[in-house]
Amino acid sequence: MSGMLGQIFDRGVLAGLERSVNFTVARHQSLLSNVANADTPGYRRTDMDGTEFRRLLDRSYAADSRHESSAFDRANIGAPRLVSGPRGPFRFSAKGRGPLRHDGNDVSVEREMAQLAENAGQYSAYTALLRKGLRQVRAAITGRPEES
Amino acid sequence: MAIPGSNSLPGVGSTSPLSTPGLGKKAAAETPGSSFADVLRNSIREVNDLQVTADAAIRELTLGKTNNVTEVVNQVEKADLAFRALLAVRNKLIDAYEEINRLRV
Amino acid sequence: MLGNLEISASGLEANRVWMNTIAENIANASTIEKDGQNVPYRRREPIFSVRQSGNARAVQVKAVVEDPSPFRLEHDPGHPLANDQGKVAYPNVLVIQEMVDMMMANRSYEANVTAMEVTKSMFSSALRILA
Numbered sequence: 001m002s003g004m005l006g007q008i009f010d011r012g013v014l015a016g017l018e019r020s021v022n023f024t025v026a027r028h029q030s031l032l033s034n035v036a037n038a039d040t041p042g043y044r045r046t047d048m049d050g051t052e053f054r055r056l057l058d059r060s061y062a063a064d065s066r067h068e069s070s071a072f073d074r075a076n077i078g079a080p081r082l083v084s085g086p087r088g089p090f091r092f093s094a095k096g097r098g099p100l101r102h103d104g105n106d107v108s109v110e111r112e113m114a115q116l117a118e119n120a121g122q123y124s125a126y127t128a129l130l131r132k133g134l135r136q137v138r139a140a141i142t143g144r145p146e147e148s
Numbered sequence: 149m150a151i152p153g154s155n156s157l158p159g160v161g162s163t164s165p166l167s168t169p170g171l172g173k174k175a176a177a178e179t180p181g182s183s184f185a186d187v188l189r190n191s192i193r194e195v196n197d198l199q200v201t202a203d204a205a206i207r208e209l210t211l212g213k214t215n216n217v218t219e220v221v222n223q224v225e226k227a228d229l230a231f232r233a234l235l236a237v238r239n240k241l242i243d244a245y246e247e248i249n250r251l252r253v
Numbered sequence: 254m255l256g257n258l259e260i261s262a263s264g265l266e267a268n269r270v271w272m273n274t275i276a277e278n279i280a281n282a283s284t285i286e287k288d289g290q291n292v293p294y295r296r297r298e299p300i301f302s303v304r305q306s307g308n309a310r311a312v313q314v315k316a317v318v319e320d321p322s323p324f325r326l327e328h329d330p331g332h333p334l335a336n337d338q339g340k341v342a343y344p345n346v347l348v349i350q351e352m353v354d355m356m357m358a359n360r361s362y363e364a365n366v367t368a369m370e371v372t373k374s375m376f377s378s379a380l381r382i383l384a
Contacts (some may be wrong), residue, residue, distance in 0.1 A: 009320065009373050012200055013201060013203045013207060013210075016206070016207060016210045017210060019210075020210040025234065025375075026308075026322065028257065028371075028372070028375065029256075029257055029260070029308060029309055030242040030308075031368075032257050032261055032309075032368055032372065033260055033309060033310035033311070033364055033365050035261070035264060035361075035368045036260050036261060036263055036264030036267075036310070036311055036312045036365060036368075037264075037301070037310060037312045038302060038361050038364065039267075039268075039301055039361055040301040040302060040312055041301065041360075043303060046310075050212070050299075054210075054212050055212050056209060058211055059209060061207055061211075069171075075350075077179065088326045089346075090196040098151070101240060102307075107366050109264065109361065111363055112364075113367060113368070116367075116368055116371050120371045120374065120375055122375075123375050123378060124375075125217050125220075126210070127378045127381070127382055128221075128381075129206055129209075129224060129376075129380060130382060131222075131381065131382045132224055132225075134364055134382065135228075136231060139231070139232060139235060140231075140235070143235065143239060144235075145232035145233070145236045145239070146232075
């Protein structure tokens with residue numbers, strides 16, 4: 001977004017939270033696929049590389065403070081939305097594969113459920129903080145501190 | 149999110165003694181370095197500091213440097229309440245200013 | 254977000270088919286006769302495969318096939334269905350194995366149920382931003 005709205009929504013913590021939310025949403029889909037295919041012969045689990053994502057996020061925060069466009073912007077053409085497709089830089093990493101069973105499947109249902117819960121917890125935290133931040137922007141706009 | 153325009157609140161730049169000159173002089177003499185303007189400026193700075201702290205906490209959370217969500221939420225809530233309190237004060241100031249303006253002297 | 258429910262639903266359906274197949278195997282573990290002949294029940298099992306749609310990988314039952322492993326032969330010359338060597342053929346079903354499979358299928362089914370609940374709660378969290 002350009003101008004005033006861009007100042008509010010495309011920078012700083014609001015943008016960081018939105019990107020983090022998008023990442024957890026994309027990761028959720030991978031984990032669901034793993035659970036559904038826990039018994040499919042030859043299926044290998046997929047996940048998303050949180051480390052790489054956070055590295056880019058860190059650089060994005062640094063770029064914000066220098067008022068530059070971030071690595072995210074260059075990758076995603078503008079808005080702080082994670083490209084959730086094959087072009088995304090941290091899509092479906094091959095890491096974290098567990099023990100391989102005789103049917104060629106490497107999914108551990110327990111591990112997937114744990115990851116699912118943790119990821120969903122992060123999603124809840126980020127959306128709650130995003131909500132808080134957006135409320136604050138709304139209060140600043142309307143001048144009404146009691147609005148929540 | 150620093151608060152812009154904190155120097156542009158009406159009437160804040162100077163201490164204007166109110167209707168009774170004697171009272172005004174006495175008040176100024178009793179509290180030499182701490183005018184209402186200073187109090188307001190300090191409050192704004194504190195709110196800004198709290199906001200900066202809260203933002204830093206959120207960044208740490210998204211970067212995975214902390215997973216103490218409770219702490220982050222506390223910081224955010226404190227900063228938010230301080231901001232809203234300041235907003236309420238600002239609204240009251242504007243109301244008071246407008247009311248004073250309406251007084252026929 | 255709603256496409257995610259579809260992924261878990263596919264897991265539920267595949268596991269349900271699996272559990273039904275196992276139940277059929279167990280129910281017919283002693284079926285050795287058809288039209289007066291020694292025709293044992295042949296074990297069946299589902300073949301799971303991935304159903305991909307974009308980045309979502311659901312599961313589907315491609316087919317339910319018969320287990321080609323040989324029937325179990327028991328030496329019982331007095332049995333009315335015994336053959337010339339006095340052997341009776343029994344289904345290639347090991348009930349113990351079927352019970353283990355049933356536990357696996359049930360666990361996977363429950364996992365997909367839980368996963369669906371997580372998806373639904375995330376959806377609620379998203380809507381709460383507006384509330």
